Amino acid sequence: MSEVQALGAEAILVQADLTRRTNIVALFDRAVEKFGGVDIAINTVGKVLKKPFVETTEEEYDSMSDINSKIAYFFIQEAGRRLNDNGKICTVVTSLLAAYTGLYSTYAGLKAPVEHFTRAASKEFGPRGISVTAVAPGPMDTPFFYGQESDDAVAYHKSASALGGLTDIKDIAPLIEFLVTEGWWVTGQTIFANGGYTTR
Template sequence: MRKLENKTAIVTGGSRGIGANLCESLAAAGARVVVNYASSEDAAAEVVSRIEAAGGKAMAVQADVSKSADVTKLFDAAEEKFGKVDILVNNAGVVHYKTIQETTDEEFARVMQVNVTGVFHGMREASRRLVDGGKVISISSSAALMFLPTYGPYCASKGAIEQLSRSLAKELGPRGITSNIVSPGPTETEMFLGNNEQEKIDRMRNLAALGRLGKPDDMGPVIVFLASDESGWITGQVIPVNGGTA
């Protein structure tokens, strides 16, 4: 039996990279998946097509998670199509690789608006509308504990997400809703590979005990487990999925 049969999952930032893989992994486990995207409509449609071709159920919904009204609209669409929401995966995020000295007000604000305010909007809506026994899973980064140059605002945003998640776990625990964090290491995504020089990519690869960068499909099994009833006694935790990166 598939672990997530009759469950509905929303994945923010689900059109590309880790998010696209998470959507397909959740669907393969039986979930009906809402693929959220901000601007990549074609990519989101492709994710939906792949899920449906494999026998799953999915829909794409445009929403900018940094806008509260958009997140409300996202949940509205999920409930209208599938009747309820059981799982929220807060995956949408942006990064700017610049030193603190070089980072502009606009760049800093954008990282915080998407990575922190966007997750806050998702958590707030989930706390109001997730079914009892539901799951909130938020994506952080192992970079939050590595204190690397040019990662300052990004690391700050991920640290904030982890603290929000722990508080949410306490608040929603009486309803049987869990809130956990998955913390990937450097991963072969368009965002990481396209914004870094080869020397830095090689250096980050060598930090992993397993000697490679992560792949988006390394994350799927962990997300499916945390979204399933099997993880019911795990909440308020940060789960590193990073190949021993330190």
């Protein structure tokens, strides 16, 4: 927060379990109360589980569904209700949506609905000038990636992109910034930004 303020911007911190819709509503309430309205809503929430299909428990499935699908649905829903006209909504998903691989059944599988949420919301919110997009990074060089990967898997992911290496957050942030500003005409789309890791 101090870094944001150092740039001359205002910020608020809200800690909440967003798997509960009431907390998503409260998040938007706080933003509207503080800033008078919301123009841009970006959802970066996600959780990875790398595990064989036959070993995944019901509790793990429910948690992955809540974090990767449910939050996205109700975040987009509340953004659609609360954003000012000509607002922008963007959700971070995963390039595994275009991969032919095992072990990520709940991660990729439960991010997949967000593509349709994006299409449906863009169609419904379009008359108000609101664009809705999703961005699908490749494996990113952040702690989010390394927690479930072995050294061999990390080496594979680094070698799998056509441009070589893992996705850097500096490759993703400008794309999202573009989509929620000058690139507003792009809507209902999932953009794969992964250096050629996957494509479709």
